[in-house]
Amino acid sequence: MDSAKTIVIGGGWAGLATMIELSRQRQTAHLLESAKQLGGRARRVPFDKDSLDNGQHLLIGAYKQTLALLKTIGLDSDTVLQRHTLDWQVFSPVHPRVQVHGYSAPAPFHLLAGLFTARGLSWHDKYRAIVLGHKLWKENSIAHQDISVSDWLLLHQQTETLSRAFWEPLCLATLNTPIQEASAKCFVRVLTDAFLESASASNYLIPRQDLSGTFVDPAMTFIEKNAGRISLAHRVEKILLENDRVIAVQCQDNVIEADNIVISTPPNQAASLLSGIPQLSELKRQLSAFSYHPICTVYLRYPEHTRLPTATPIIGMSDTLSQWVFDRRVCQQAGVIAVVVSSSGPHMGMDNEQLTATVASELAHCFPDWPNHISAKVIREKRATFACHVGIDSIRPQTETAITGLFLAGDYVDTGYPATLEGAVQSGLTAATAILKSNITRAL
Numbered sequence: 001m002d003s004a005k006t007i008v009i010g011g012g013w014a015g016l017a018t019m020i021e022l023s024r025q026r027q028t029a030h031l032l033e034s035a036k037q038l039g040g041r042a043r044r045v046p047f048d049k050d051s052l053d054n055g056q057h058l059l060i061g062a063y064k065q066t067l068a069l070l071k072t073i074g075l076d077s078d079t080v081l082q083r084h085t086l087d088w089q090v091f092s093p094v095h096p097r098v099q100v101h102g103y104s105a106p107a108p109f110h111l112l113a114g115l116f117t118a119r120g121l122s123w124h125d126k127y128r129a130i131v132l133g134h135k136l137w138k139e140n141s142i143a144h145q146d147i148s149v150s151d152w153l154l155l156h157q158q159t160e161t162l163s164r165a166f167w168e169p170l171c172l173a174t175l176n177t178p179i180q181e182a183s184a185k186c187f188v189r190v191l192t193d194a195f196l197e198s199a200s201a202s203n204y205l206i207p208r209q210d211l212s213g214t215f216v217d218p219a220m221t222f223i224e225k226n227a228g229r230i231s232l233a234h235r236v237e238k239i240l241l242e243n244d245r246v247i248a249v250q251c252q253d254n255v256i257e258a259d260n261i262v263i264s265t266p267p268n269q270a271a272s273l274l275s276g277i278p279q280l281s282e283l284k285r286q287l288s289a290f291s292y293h294p295i296c297t298v299y300l301r302y303p304e305h306t307r308l309p310t311a312t313p314i315i316g317m318s319d320t321l322s323q324w325v326f327d328r329r330v331c332q333q334a335g336v337i338a339v340v341v342s343s344s345g346p347h348m349g350m351d352n353e354q355l356t357a358t359v360a361s362e363l364a365h366c367f368p369d370w371p372n373h374i375s376a377k378v379i380r381e382k383r384a385t386f387a388c389h390v391g392i393d394s395i396r397p398q399t400e401t402a403i404t405g406l407f408l409a410g411d412y413v414d415t416g417y418p419a420t421l422e423g424a425v426q427s428g429l430t431a432a433t434a435i436l437k438s439n440i441t442r443a444l
């Protein structure tokens with residue numbers, strides 16, 4: 001029988017954050033990951049002779065805990081991430097381009113100035129956006145009961161152009177949930193953190209390498225250097241208890257003892273791990289109530305000289321299937337363009353060839369001087385994120401459970417954030433802190 005103080009189940013960004021913090025604090029910890037690689041939903045995948053990500057990711061300046069974690073493992077965030085001032089550009093085949101550029105001024109004036117000088121918005125659009133921004137700035141939260149983002153936009157008299165070119169793409173990008181269904185409470189949290197706290201919070205941070213090179217591999221090195229153990233291809237099948245406290249996990253071939261266990265898997269897999277624990281049947285019911293939305297990323301390889309004609313390597317698209325377009329020149333992949341299609345929609349009924357053809361023709365329409373693409377890869381993550389619907393808070397669990405030594409981490413835990421890297425990291429750090437606290441309590 002092996003032995004370890006804390007077992008972390010799942011090596012996504014949440015599990016890695018827990019392990020980093022525990023190994024930094026010299027706690028004995030062992031990470032068990034069912035896949036052959038770490039990173040979970042934010043990891044490298046091979047493409048031709050190159051590597052891509054299982055989905056194009058964007059971080060923003062408001063990701064304080066993620067940036068602090070990079071520092072903890074010895075990375076300089078400006079070296080691993082390329083920072084760009086907010087530059088919101090939405091192209092459409094049928095409407096004028098909308099552009100809002102963030103200025104270098106204290107928040108919220110960076111955005112106020114951006115709205116005044118925005119292109120593609122009427123004065124009425126700008127006025128309505130500024131009134132709403134002012135309200136958010138003064139109140140700093142949504143006071144009433146949760147409603148859908150679309151109802152919230154109606155309540156605040158947002159125009160059709162603002163919804164189409166700003167609110168809807170922003171809601172899909174951050175909550176991966178259609179505005180008719182999305183939680184206004186969670187959306188407002190993202191808006192206040194990203195746009196009203198500081199000008200740098202709204203900066204785009206784009207990984208300069210694939211996600212494993214950016215964080216996952218250095219995290220693994222840090223953990224192992226600090227005596228943390230990592231076992232890949234180790235699926236945990238059961239959590240073993242004695243007198244309402246955890247004692248071990250059961251994998252396929254062995255049992256590993258533990259004083260603490262952090263379940264750091266998505267909610268559906270966490271629910272199945274709780275199956276044998278009748279004391280947690282209510283928590284299991286809660287976790288089973290999560291629903292999910294997909295994200296598709298279509299990677300197109302063009303000749304190397306092909307590039308987005310904008311200073312920032314990201315643009316939005318509206319009135320198209322394509323929603324966000326990234327130029328992977330940033331990660332030394334000149335000519336590789338990543339097109340993100342969030343949530344459900346007609347694209348889910350298309351096969352990869354149809355989807356690629358549609359996305360490529362939309363790009364060709366926007367950028368008529370681009371040559372034809374050379375190759376393509378479509379990556380569909382069917383359960384990319386939990387659906388961040390109205391009332392989601394009521395099913396998001398806390399870190400601690402009713403079983404001594406059993407903790408939860410993962411982007412779905414109640415951080416107030418939607419399913420993001422920052423939410424995952426926050427949840428992982430909170431779990432590590434809870435373990436440190438409980439270890440001290442037990443020692444007394």
Ligand SMILES: Cc1cc2nc3c(=O)[nH]c(=O)nc-3n(C[C@H](O)[C@H](O)[C@H](O)COP(=O)(O)OP(=O)(O)OC[C@H]3O[C@@H](n4cnc5c(N)ncnc54)[C@H](O)[C@@H]3O)c2cc1C
Nearest residue numbers: 010012013014034040041055057058236410411419420421
């Ligand atoms: C395509 C796509 C695009 C995204 N874009 C962005 C973005 O631009 N910005 C952003 O901030 N966020 C984005 N996200 C969301 C972000 O990737 C996730 O919120 C985050 O990665 C979740 O991390 P996690 O650790 O909570 O879960 P996961 O990454 O799902 O990690 C859970 C791990 O647990 C393992 N596991 C499961 N069951 C077991 C078991 N029984 N035993 C052992 N191991 C197990 C899994 O293999 C997995 O590695 C995107 C997600 C996707 C899929």
